[in-house]
């Protein structure tokens with residue numbers, strides 16, 4: 001990372017990434033590590049994004065995503081902060097029928113890993129600082145974007161300009177870059193919010209993730225580093241969320257226990273609670289002239305399956321493959337065939353996952369008796385069919401479909 005950056009008034013690079021969230025920062029580090037000069041811009045100061053009050057979420061990282069993060073050099077920086085997910089237990093309210101995934105049914109590798117988002121952000125911040133060929137400009141506000149056959153150019157509030165061959169929008173659901181390109185989105189809300197909290201507990205979680213489907217939505221208890229800490233993602237009807245957020249800690253924990261039971265022993269809250277409105281959003285197209293969009297800027301899905309970031313990381317790994325390929329053959333990094341390949345590769349996969357999470361949420365977030373019977377039988381059926389169960393486990397591990405090279409443990413390109 002160049003120190004003199006803030007003084008520069010004109011910067012030239014290969015790729016400009018707008019947004020230094022989990023997907024944007026991973027992309028920027030991965031591109032620079034593969035010899036593609038990159039400038040990343042974010043409106044937030046990097047240090048703010050690692051404070052405990054910024055983002056209380058933890059992410060389930062699918063096994064294939066872990067392989068890709070290893071490939072760009074992030075995993076060694078964060079591995080000590082992760083917890084392996086060895087089992088997943090899915091149940092429908094109080095029904096005795098359930099679905100149980102055990103990593104040992106497929107081999108030695110865990111199903112995935114849990115990591116607190118701020119730990120991943122800290123790791124990415126450290127990686128951006130040690131990656132040659134990557135410049136970070138933050139906090140900074142982009143005031144103008146221009147794209148043409150000649151190149152892409154952004155102008156910042158202080159008058160500084162950055163020009164590059166390709167612009168990448170990684171600026172999240174409300175992406176200003178996507179909007180400026182006139183790319184439409186299809187979206188709808190779920191009338192649900194996710195309440196996110198971290199708890200300490202006296203009984204070890206043993207690396208088991210739990211998902212309990214309740215009429216208001218899924219309630220996930222996700223194992224964090226050390227055995228006695230978990231992340232809660234409690235999906236609740238929008239109209240009730242404020243009242244649960246306002247509860248004192250003990251009453252809040254009693255409400256949690258009423259929903260999921262007391263299998264973790266005595267519990268206490270760690271840090272603040274957070275809430276996130278939930279909705280589905282898909283961009284009509286992922287590319288335009290000299291532009292590609294990745295992560296939540298391209299797709300926002302329900303967290304029911306813990307796959308939103310994993311899809312973003314697949315976008316990142318696919319784009320790195322395509323851009324490294326273009327560089328190797330001396331092509332323009334924004335050549336139309338490359339952008340078309342990116343769009344074909346990632347949009348269908350993301351739409352499929354968006355559709356699946358939407359259906360799952362509609363099927364499970366209710367108390368309609370015929371649906372309850374149907375889904376409980378479904379869970380029990382999958383649980384009793386080893387081959388089908390293994391297929392679902394491979395999906396959860398991100399090992400199905402046309403994987404980019406980084407996700408297969410190979411050098412990109």
Ligand SMILES: Cc1cc2nc3c(=O)[nH]c(=O)nc-3n(C[C@H](O)[C@H](O)[C@H](O)COP(=O)(O)OP(=O)(O)OC[C@H]3O[C@@H](n4cnc5c(N)ncnc54)[C@H](O)[C@@H]3O)c2cc1C
Nearest residue numbers: 019021022023043059060171172295296306307308309310
């Ligand atoms: C409750 C919950 C739980 C989840 N759990 C999981 C999980 O377990 N596993 C999983 O895979 N996914 C999960 N997800 C999804 C995951 O959190 C998101 O998909 C992911 O964080 C999106 O990252 P991103 O970098 O694409 O976007 P963002 O995190 O939104 O980052 C966008 C970045 O762009 C910057 N920015 C925005 N506008 C501008 C601008 N105009 N100029 C400059 N910079 C700008 C922002 O400051 C920010 O840094 C969960 C989501 C929720 C809501």
